[in-house]
Amino acid sequence: MAQPTRSVTLDAAGRHAPPDPLDPAAARRRLATPERLREFFAPRSIALVGASDSSGWGRFVVDSLRTAGFTGALRPVHPKHPTAFDLPTVPSLRALDAPVDLAYVFAPTHAVESVLDDAAAAGVRNAVVLASGYGDGGDAQGRELERRLVEQAVARDITLLGPNCLGFVNAAASVAPFGLGIVPPLRRGPVGIVLQSGALTSNVLAFARVHQVGISLLTSMGNEAVITTADVVEHLIADDDCEVIGLFLESVRDAPRFTALAAAAMAAGKPIVALKVGRTEAGQRTALAHTGALAGDDAVVDAAFRQYGVIRVKSLEELLVTCGLMGSGQVPSGRRVGVVTASGGACDIIADRSTDEGVEIVEFAPATTAALRAVLPPFAAAQNPLDVTGVILADRGSAQSALGDVALNAVVDDPGVDFVFNMLALPQAEPPDPSVVERRVAEVAATTARSRVPVVNFTATCTDLSPYAQSLLDRHGLHALGGIEFGLTAIGHALTWHETRLAPPAVGAGTAATAPPGLPSGPWSEARGRDLLAASGVPLVPAELVIDADAAVAAALAFGGPVALKICSAEITHKSDIGGVALGVSGADEVRTAFGRVLAAGRAATSAIDGVLVSPMRAPATELFVGVTVDPSFGPVLAVGLGGVFIEVLHDVALRLLPVDPGQVRRMLGELRGAAVLGGARGTRPADLDRVSEVVAGVAAAAAGLGPALQTLEINPLRVDGGDVEALDVLVVTASS
Amino acid sequence: MAQPTRSVTLDAAGRHAPPDPLDPAAARRRLATPERLREFFAPRSIALVGASDSSGWGRFVVDSLRTAGFTGALRPVHPKHPTAFDLPTVPSLRALDAPVDLAYVFAPTHAVESVLDDAAAAGVRNAVVLASGYGDGGDAQGRELERRLVEQAVARDITLLGPNCLGFVNAAASVAPFGLGIVPPLRRGPVGIVLQSGALTSNVLAFARVHQVGISLLTSMGNEAVITTADVVEHLIADDDCEVIGLFLESVRDAPRFTALAAAAMAAGKPIVALKVGRTEAGQRTALAHTGALAGDDAVVDAAFRQYGVIRVKSLEELLVTCGLMGSGQVPSGRRVGVVTASGGACDIIADRSTDEGVEIVEFAPATTAALRAVLPPFAAAQNPLDVTGVILADRGSAQSALGDVALNAVVDDPGVDFVFNMLALPQAEPPDPSVVERRVAEVAATTARSRVPVVNFTATCTDLSPYAQSLLDRHGLHALGGIEFGLTAIGHALTWHETRLAPPAVGAGTAATAPPGLPSGPWSEARGRDLLAASGVPLVPAELVIDADAAVAAALAFGGPVALKICSAEITHKSDIGGVALGVSGADEVRTAFGRVLAAGRAATSAIDGVLVSPMRAPATELFVGVTVDPSFGPVLAVGLGGVFIEVLHDVALRLLPVDPGQVRRMLGELRGAAVLGGARGTRPADLDRVSEVVAGVAAAAAGLGPALQTLEINPLRVDGGDVEALDVLVVTASS
Incomplete structure (x- = not known):
């Protein structure tokens, strides 16, 4: 059972909580705290390890450092060539007279391990690794190599950017150990940029340069073996040189941490502007080939971004012009x-x-x-x-x-x-x-x-x-x-x-930390589902669970008017399909007959029958679909839509991550293309949107209470007639944890 | 009654038909034929009338001519200054030793008339008029001035661009009498550009210059008193230097001519790319203030552009990048x-x-x-x-x-x-x-x-x-x-x-040239509307018009099953609202009662009752709305949409100008957001789209047959159940012409 919310280690205000010392992921995270990254991105001495004069990458790094105005020490390291880039070399990092702040490792994949050993021995705490052929290759051997690289970094206490990474440009600190050309001048400014693509860096810098967009820090992330995009975002939130954060994302790797960081950035007044690819199937297929990371449901990504104030853009130009505006000091706040x-x-x-x-x-x-x-x-x-x-x-x-x-x-x-x-x-x-x-x-x-x-x-x-x-x-x-x-x-x-x-979104775990005891593994009977919702204050159509025809008739008479009869069993989730539903049944005889028919249909399907639910029929009104499911990356997601063609043909659904409050639900309703229906466009009573929002938030709360056992909670339909809001049909599915 | 199709003077192939010599509009058009415009836009000698050295406009024109590489004669004309722009002046156009090809008139509004008299006397046939304060001012005085200007141009046989116009840039002919700065170099190439805005010219040229977009001819249209945008488009279609036509449009002034030209451009293989503003209410309000021309329904403009292959863009960048691609010789034709x-x-x-x-x-x-x-x-x-x-x-x-x-x-x-x-x-x-x-x-x-x-x-x-x-x-x-x-x-x-x-659209008049004789002025009775459609081969639900209860019963029995009864009167268009409809009526007694009720309701509303229509009830199925209305600019427009929320809430309608063929209708159906419904998304039988398209095209043909009398023809709903397609309800409205 996915428990994605467990990996959040920021508290609600986005502060970095102390990692668990026994957790290997936490050990890696200790290398990439804002404190370590502040040091990492501002080296005053850099070793270039394994680059000779004939290396194009080496030349680019030296040129980039010059363009950035780097005035610190540059120490070429090469086992064979006595000089490189007009500077004397030492044969190994161990031969340096004093440790450098950062090693830029040009060495080929097979030699990286030994270079890192040398680095540790020489007291070097930070490294950029250029070599590819790790997790990026998509094969098991590469993944194993990368696992060992991380192990080594943790063991040697080396903060590492990459592998398969071009480095970074810290314009604020005038240092750019970066493996592609930077056309001068490098403009410094308030925009921090994190790219899950190396080659785009040139394009980003080229556009920024001619549109007055100044950069504080720009990083190319590579495989994110040690330093991740989220780590750099956390650093940028803390970094006074940065006022706006621009991202190019192929995947959101730790979604709950990402949303917590987004909330923290919002609280800090630093907008995040993100070009997240994978909006389409073709885009997801392409990004998958580059990252090996399966893209999640883009609709959920989109909803999460909207909810947490991450500005989503579709082009590089839009990314940079938006960052430029947000960092300009002249940001509009009224329409x-x-x-x-x-x-x-x-x-x-x-x-x-x-x-x-x-x-x-x-x-x-x-x-x-x-x-x-x-x-x-x-x-x-x-x-x-x-x-x-x-x-x-x-x-x-x-x-x-x-x-x-x-x-x-x-x-x-x-x-x-x-x-x-x-x-x-x-x-x-x-x-x-x-x-x-x-x-x-x-x-x-x-x-x-x-x-x-x-x-x-x-x-x-x-x-x-x-x-x-x-x-x-x-x-x-x-x-x-x-x-x-x-x-x-x-x-x-x-x-x-x-x-x-x-109106910032609620922040916190999407569900309770633990599931209530004794939950079933699988679908619930509708009666049990109704009890759960009722306990959360969700209004339901009255229903009586009966086990014989006399009780059914008595219930029907008590309700008055025509009734609906539905078989009630945890084993039967599609009641209509098996003939387990009778609608608009009136009078004792009809009720008796219908009870027998519905029960027989249920018994033909399973022996685990709880009984038959008898409810009064309701007149036609506006119908909503309300459901909570669990996204493998982002955790519990609330979906709200109008019934009928809106959901079936137009897939017109608004999504939010849990937790949500009624205010968020109200905004969701406004996002629906069919929103006018709730306003009474089809001759129905205009919906009481406050009441609807309150009820839907209650449904979400009921789902959240199931903790990590939650799989699905669905009300279809939620009947809305002015201020009368009632769940007519309930489905709950849990998994034992 | 609007008869917009009357003003088309291009034949189906887009050729210029000879204008009517008695028509004042035709007299103006004789000044702006492609032949006259070829001469107009390629002058080898130019007089600058009324500009002194202190005139910013004059300086811009002289500079622009230089940037374009103009090598012809430049003749300043000024009543007071002996020289201008380092050249000797003459006091009046009459004082020129030989007529110039073009007079660029800088004179203020009140002096323009006398300058044009001078021009005519001097044998000058072409003039650009810079002065404002004509129709652009929005007042009656300005409009009267402009009317007189046109009268004078016609009387003096002077082809005139403007007034309130900056001139033009003919890069192909190296001549640019243009009143704003052009940053060199001026790139010549295959793109002809027509702008209903002078100031955008600089922006267009600036972007084109740095994106390798070469210009053949660029014109700023001003008030279009004599030469209109359509005239220049017609010229560009004929002009071998032009391969792509780019437009900035505030309004489409002669819609039928515009669509005919679009079809002609398509036939000639010259794409038209248009930035047409007024997509939104705010945009229409703004354009109205600049042009005085009321924008039409933008949905109709959009449909017309789509139908006739005019590429509609939303930004200047999109306009020019698209023109650049279309003129590049590397244009994709497969997806x-x-x-x-x-x-x-x-x-x-x-x-x-x-x-x-x-x-x-x-x-x-x-x-x-x-x-x-x-x-x-x-x-x-x-x-x-x-x-x-x-x-x-x-x-x-x-x-x-x-x-x-x-x-x-x-x-x-x-x-x-x-x-x-x-x-x-x-x-x-x-x-x-x-x-x-x-x-x-x-x-x-x-x-x-x-x-x-x-x-x-x-x-x-x-x-x-x-x-x-x-x-x-x-x-x-x-x-x-x-x-x-x-x-x-x-x-x-x-x-x-x-x-x-x-799959080019049909071209031609949207309706028959004349209305059939004896049409009513106003709504028709439904029975008469049904006859019209039946004559066009449109399938209708069977119906019998009866005038007494016995006949109603007999008709119902003949149909078998439940029937619908509807009052039939030209005076009653909203039958349900007055109680003039009874649905699902079964058996002789019920039919008799319903007949009496429906008839009584009708009689309470009017004495002009044709009778009661009796039809068999149909099972629920997919319902389409099919309507033809008359747009004041573009003429008859066919609208097709799905019924219910699709049309009422989502306004999900596809539009086409008449004439349409079944192929066009088929594409319209594909454009609907709810198109999946026709594919059977809601559990209905998938629609036979060929059959539906054929029927809808028949409806359009029936509407077209009404000629200029057509106001509205509406089928709501057209019932679609697989290949069974039937009009259930018909409304026709005509105006006597």
């Missing part, structure tokens, strides 16, 4: 925008894209409109989104030159906007007379500084910001997003992140 | 891809994005796998998508340097792929030793040249292609798409375009 551009066409595009992102283009207040009318040319409309028109370009020497400034100032002062989206036209190179653009940028900076609301600058399309444009923006502390398209996507993410932060 | 990269992470992203775009990542054939195994490092997987791994970067001098070439050659030879998606890493600047990258690019070009299938190159992210990278690609005739994200979006568009081209 009402004022837009300032010099292009009507841009306004049109922005209006459509704003709607896509749930951003509202409000009407300007009368004072704003008046201020704009005073400066705009007569043919321009003083409205939101604002086009100050091309006169600001053509009439540079005239009174119109300040039009853009006046307009921006008027819009930031509008009392109805939560932020301003301001289009900048930035030159490729320094113009012959830079005073115009310099003055304009200075004015934007001054307006931003005095503004009550964030001012988010953007360019029209996603083109590179030239070195001149970046230096101009940097001098004034401004950031510009790469184009309307990615810019508004990033803004949508920022707003959702902020809203999640205002 | 099976082979992917070659040097990054596992890129493979993951590509796999997910391919699925989004309906691109299938097939398994490589055994021969391909074998060829790859022979060169790949042992730890790399010889699979699709292919990661040749970073060794090609690090081991440049080794045997691995040809790995990428061998891999690409193996994949283009795979018999199972329709195209290859090949990731290129291109340097920012010429490297110290350019031989490696030069050889690699030459090899890609050689492989592409000999390949059976298109090879689509792309970079990892949407960063600028440096001048060096572009010259490298250009020398080898290669094109690279800007990033995985936009690259795969563009490929998805190309595939859909190709598929539409294989």
